[in-house]
Amino acid sequence: MMRGIPVISRRQALISMAAATSLAACNQSSGRDLLSADSHPEEYPTVQAVKEMGRLLNERSGGRLRIKMYAGGQLGSERDTLEITSFGGLDLNRVNLAPLNSIEPLTTIPALPFLFSSTSHMRTALDGPAGDRILDSLAPHDLIGLCFYDSGERSFYNTRKPILSPDDMAGMKIRVPNSDLYVAMIKALGADATPMSLGEVYQALVQGVIDGAENNWPSFESGRHFEAAPFYSLTRHIIAPEVLVMSASRWRKLSDSDKTLVQQSARDSVPFMRKLWDERVAESREKIIAAGVSVNEVADLGAFQQKMRPVWDRFVRTDTQKEIVAEIEALRPDA
Numbered sequence: 466m467m468r469g470i471p472v473i474s475r476r477q478a479l480i481s482m483a484a485a486t487s488l489a490a491c492n493q494s495s496g497r498d499l500l501s502a503d504s505h506p507e508e509y510p511t512v513q514a515v516k517e518m519g520r521l522l523n524e525r526s527g528g529r530l531r532i533k534m535y536a537g538g539q540l541g542s543e544r545d546t547l548e549i550t551s552f553g554g555l556d557l558n559r560v561n562l563a564p565l566n567s568i569e570p571l572t573t574i575p576a577l578p579f580l581f582s583s584t585s586h587m588r589t590a591l592d593g594p595a596g597d598r599i600l601d602s603l604a605p606h607d608l609i610g611l612c613f614y615d616s617g618e619r620s621f622y623n624t625r626k627p628i629l630s631p632d633d634m635a636g637m638k639i640r641v642p643n644s645d646l647y648v649a650m651i652k653a654l655g656a657d658a659t660p661m662s663l664g665e666v667y668q669a670l671v672q673g674v675i676d677g678a679e680n681n682w683p684s685f686e687s688g689r690h691f692e693a694a695p696f697y698s699l700t701r702h703i704i705a706p707e708v709l710v711m712s713a714s715r716w717r718k719l720s721d722s723d724k725t726l727v728q729q730s731a732r733d734s735v736p737f738m739r740k741l742w743d744e745r746v747a748e749s750r751e752k753i754i755a756a757g758v759s760v761n762e763v764a765d766l767g768a769f770q771q772k773m774r775p776v777w778d779r780f781v782r783t784d785t786q787k788e789i790v791a792e793i794e795a796l797r798p799d800a
Contacts, residue, residue, distance in 0.1 A: 498533040499715070499727075501557035502546040505536065510745055511559045511614050511707060512536045514738030518709075521730040530723065532557065542662075551607040553714035559614065561707050563644040571602040573780050574789055575613075576705040578650050578773045579766070582797050584618060587704045588739070590793040598789055600708070607713040611731035613706035615742045617681025620699045622690060624676055627761045628698035630768050631655055640666050640678035646780055650702070653772045663688065670694050679703075686749035697753065697760045700769060 499519075503512045512534060519532030540546050543560045550558040565572040574580070581587040590596060591613045600610025621628050621639070628634055634656040641647035643660045651658035659675050663684070669675045670693035677694055679702070685691055709731055719727065754760060763769070781790055 497529075498531045499556040501532050501534050501559070502540045502550070502555050503534065503536045503559040504538040504543050504546075505559070507536045509536070510738050510741035511709075513741055514614060514734045515557065515559060515709065517737045518730045518734040521733055522726060525726050525730065526723070530726065547608075547710075550710060550712050553607075553712045556712050556715045557611075557709065558711075559707060559709050561616065561642070562705055563642045563647070565603070565708070566644060566646060568606050569602050570780075570783060570786060571599045571789065572708075573646055574599060574786060574793070576644070576646055576703055577777060577780065577790070578702045579770045580790070580793060581704040582799070583701075584615070584704055586797055587706065588615075590796050591706055592735075593796075595789050595792040595796075598785075603710060604713065609711040609713055609716045611709045611711055611728060612735050613708055614735065614738045616705055616707045617683065617742070617746060618699075618701040619679050619681055619703040619705075620697060620701055621679045622677055622685055622694045622697040624670060624673075624694045625696065627696050627759060628700070629761070629763060630765060631772055637676040638674070640669065640675045646776070649776045649779060650773065653776050654769065655772075666690055667693060682746050682749040682753065686752050691753050691756055691758050695758050697758050699760065699762050700766065702769060 499522075501515050501519075503509070503515065505511050515532060516534060519534070522530040522532060540549065540555070543558075544564050546555060546558050547560055547564050549555045562572050562576050566576070575587070575591065581590070591599070596613060600612070603610040621634070623637060623639075625637070626633065631654045634654050637656040638659050639651050639656045640661045641651055641658050642663075648658040648660065659669075661669060661675070663680075666675070666678050667689055670678070670690060677696075678690065679700075680688075680690070685697065691697070711727065716724065716727075777790075781787055
């Protein structure tokens with residue numbers, strides 16, 4: 466470090482850049498773009514969904530409200546952009562639930578292992594009152610929850626063998642996102658959890674640093690993980706969504722009518738996203754099977770579910786959490 470000159474961290478630099486960008490946009494006389502971030506690439510369904518939201522907003526506001534998208538992690542990791550959004554440097558942000566878990570306990574609910582029996586069950590539950598309660602819980606944290614987007618059905622893949630029971634996972638090193646909930650899930654199944662960024666997974670599989678990971682069809686395919694891990698076992702253990710949030714400071718500056726426009730346009734972008742997502746899943750699945758990956762159903766999911774009780778007990782503690790979980794479970798088709 467040079468004497469007298471402070472070292473600026475990457476996060477501080479990103480925050481300063483986003484704040485400056487936002488200030489510049491505020492000073493435009495031709496109107497105010499809503500600045501949005503996404504770590505996914507330009508063609509990804511969530512990015513396209515926010516662009517669709519922007520198209521609807523532009524149309525419905527007569528050109529007053531527009532969205533400018535920074536995709537592909539241009540403004541940093543989701544933890545970086547979430548912090549930027551919470552203090553107002555960004556207006557909109559599509560994030561995974563994991564970075565929200567540490568600030569709001571209700572956001573852990575949709576990520577509970579085996580909470581949802583299917584994608585249809587997840588969509589029904591989160592489109593209703595239970596989903597609204599989770600979105601509303603973000604307001605005290607300077608974030609406005611606008612809507613949920615799909616993030617797919619997550620299953621296990623590895624370099625060794627098909628997984629048919631929890632015993633098959635004993636001793637395996639499994640990559641997980643940086644989330645206490647995911648770590649607890651893997652440990653409960655008898656494997657070793659290895660938190661790691663998604664971008665590191667391919668090399669870690671190739672080099673044998675990890676034996677496997679868990680994710681949805683599109684991530685398994687687009688990250689080329691199937692080239693290194695030829696066994697994909699359909700546990701569908703987590704069907705957690707992603708969430709679109711807005712900066713509360715920007716939200717408070719909107720008129721009531723514009724708040725309605727933003728909220729409705731966000732909700733109307735959800736079916737658009739889901740259509741793109743379902744198409745993407747089918748395409749990825751086809752590519753993976755054509756590549757010769759061994760894909761297996763798991764007949765006895767009950768053996769996995771039984772091991773999740775301590776995980777649920779650890780992360781579902783408050784009465785409100787328990788109420789929402791009960792609401793969601795009551796919507797199961799077989800309930």
